[in-house]
Amino acid sequence: xxxxxxxxxxxxxxxxxxxxxxxxxxxxxxxxxxxxxxxxxxxxxxxxxxxxxxxxxxxxxxxxxxxxxxxxxxxxxxxxxxxxxxxxxxxxxxxxxxxxxxxxxxxxxxxxxxxxxxxxxxxxxxxxxxxxxxxxxxxxxxxxxxxxxxxxxxxxxxxxxxxxxxxxxxxxxxxxxxxxxxxxxxxxxxxxxxxxxxxxxxxxxxxxxxxxxxxxxxxxxxxxxxxxxxxxxxxxxxxxxxxxxxxxxxxxxxxxxxxxxxxxxxxxxxxxxxxxxxxxxxxxxxxxxxxxxxxxxxxxxxxxxxxxxxxxxxxxxxxxxxxxxxxxxxxxxxxxxxxxxxxxxxxxxxxxxxxxxxxxxxxxxxxxxxxxxxxxxxxxxxxxxxxxxxxxxxxxx
Ligand code: SF4
Numbered sequence: 001x002x003x004x005x006x007x008x009x010x011x012x013x014x015x016x017x018x019x020x021x022x023x024x025x026x027x028x029x030x031x032x033x034x035x036x037x038x039x040x041x042x043x044x045x046x047x048x049x050x051x052x053x054x055x056x057x058x059x060x061x062x063x064x065x066x067x068x069x070x071x072x073x074x075x076x077x078x079x080x081x082x083x084x085x086x087x088x089x090x091x092x093x094x095x096x097x098x099x100x101x102x103x104x105x106x107x108x109x110x111x112x113x114x115x116x117x118x119x120x121x122x123x124x125x126x127x128x129x130x131x132x133x134x135x136x137x138x139x140x141x142x143x144x145x146x147x148x149x150x151x152x153x154x155x156x157x158x159x160x161x162x163x164x165x166x167x168x169x170x171x172x173x174x175x176x177x178x179x180x181x182x183x184x185x186x187x188x189x190x191x192x193x194x195x196x197x198x199x200x201x202x203x204x205x206x207x208x209x210x211x212x213x214x215x216x217x218x219x220x221x222x223x224x225x226x227x228x229x230x231x232x233x234x235x236x237x238x239x240x241x242x243x244x245x246x247x248x249x250x251x252x253x254x255x256x257x258x259x260x261x262x263x264x265x266x267x268x269x270x271x272x273x274x275x276x277x278x279x280x281x282x283x284x285x286x287x288x289x290x291x292x293x294x295x296x297x298x299x300x301x302x303x304x305x306x307x308x309x310x311x312x313x314x315x316x317x318x319x320x321x322x323x324x325x326x327x328x329x330x331x332x333x334x335x336x337x338x339x340x341x342x343x344x345x346x347x348x349x350x351x352x353x354x355x356x357x358x359x360x361x362x363x364x365x366x367x368x369x370x371x372x373x374x375x376x377x378x379x380x381x382x383x384x385x386x387x388x389x390x391x392x393x394x395x396x397x
Pocket of ligand 1: 305306307308309310311338339340341342
């Protein structure tokens, strides 16, 4: 009742359709709540065996883990550590570095000293770099079986076994073994799966099972099909990603479709959204996919309307300021930023906190209750103060 009274006060300054919008919004809210319950219960997660990578559990019932990869020169310890710490602050949970030569291997211990995230070394072509990276103390390595000789892979596995280092077998459509490319007429989903299975056999022959798999392609349908096929054939944890996904918009769309489709089918234990550019931008995209599917309710979820001719506040500026201020927060909180009272109160009432805009002012909603009218110039400080006090002690749900 309080919020209806508040809404009436609010609307006295805002001549729009009154009670109908409220009634409609309440109905939509109830339908949405019902849909949420059914939607979440539709996801039945594939049971992968659990492995531990530098203290982070992967597979089984562990949360789907968000990963990224640095794009600094690994030999530059300062720059690489700084980027890893920026990724950590943004919410990244495992980080990979390229290790292209011996100088990069030598940088590993110093980088490890300066960071807190589990560290994975990405190795191509040179098995000795993989062996040495393991000896320098990385938590995991990623090798591409398409470009390392089978006998050399055995050497890597032997060293990883001694040190209990996780290995990701990272099959990539761009570097599929030639015989498979010939046999399957290119990097098809089936060819990627056969490549992964071949390598699993080498690892298992050595008695090694600290394995994670990825079968990446820049072609979304191929990637989806490859993961579906491998998910039915093994119980090793799967790292999902659409490779070479492009800049922000394309990367977000391709990853949401590729990673999102698989997660919705219960497939996937770690994910990476690959973006050309600063890898820190990958992290909010990854969490956005997880939140959209109700897989991990982590980080602030901002609901904002597209605005229309009814909006009389600068909603874009408000949304960007609030988004920027909340980057890196892992606590879940739903914030509704709405341009007007048509959908504003309904969305705001469904959120932990929200604002429905008016003409130079807005109504602040908390936990479904309209609390006070605030002037537009005070939107950001008031919202941030309220959000910070709500987030105190709040955890991922
Ligand atoms: Fe327009 Fe936003 Fe109001 Fe919807 S909530 S009517 S999009 S201003």
